[in-house]
Amino acid sequence: MVPCHAMNRIGIGYDLHRLVADRPLILGGVHIDHAKGLLGHSDADVVLHALTDALLGALGQGDIGDLFPDTDAQWKDADSRVFIEEALRRVAQAGGTIVNADVIIHAQEPKLGPHKATICARLAELLTIDASRVNVKATTNEGLDAIGRGEAIACWAAVALCDCR
Numbered sequence: 227m228v229p230c231h232a233m234n235r236i237g238i239g240y241d242l243h244r245l246v247a248d249r250p251l252i253l254g255g256v257h258i259d260h261a262k263g264l265l266g267h268s269d270a271d272v273v274l275h276a277l278t279d280a281l282l283g284a285l286g287q288g289d290i291g292d293l294f295p296d297t298d299a300q301w302k303d304a305d306s307r308v309f310i311e312e313a314l315r316r317v318a319q320a321g322g323t324i325v326n327a328d329v330i331i332h333a334q335e336p337k338l339g340p341h342k343a344t345i346c347a348r349l350a351e352l353l354t355i356d357a358s359r360v361n362v363k364a365t366t367n368e369g370l371d372a373i374g375r376g377e378a379i380a381c382w383a384a385v386a387l388c389d390c391r
């Protein structure tokens with residue numbers, strides 16, 4: 227039986243934002259040169275939002291909307307780094323350590339293959355873990371649905387924590 231003072235926990239997160247003209251495209255804290263960007267109350271970084279939810283999920287502490295409601299003006303155009311930092315503060319408070327993080331970005335455009343390594347390095351920096359513990363995958367939606375039509379970008383994230391109290 228796993229002792230309750232050293233729990234391993236997993237969490238998943240998902241997010242989607244609309245892709246529109248005249249917005250910067252920021253994925254995983256990385257500015258990506260593209261004619262469109264993601265629409266949202268904050269900087270709409272779907273990768274950091276999904277990762278924040280995965281961390282909160284692993285902790286059993288609700289979701290990003292509970293902590294940072296989009297009705298609150300202080301999060302208007304916020305750098306999503308603040309959401310990750312709050313989640314990390316909570317991981318530390320629980321005594322936890324991130325084992326690894328895995329993300330899948332769904333985007334028809336732009337092509338993300340050339341950006342995966344940069345996003346991976348940035349996520350490792352934000353999560354303060356070695357890049358070998360972070361994996362970034364990218365896929366199109368084969369031209370199907372809103373993502374496939376280039377109207378949105380979505381992200382799934384999973385994290386594992388160890389040694390949580």
Ligand code: MG
Nearest residue numbers: 241270272275
């Ligand atoms: Mg979001």
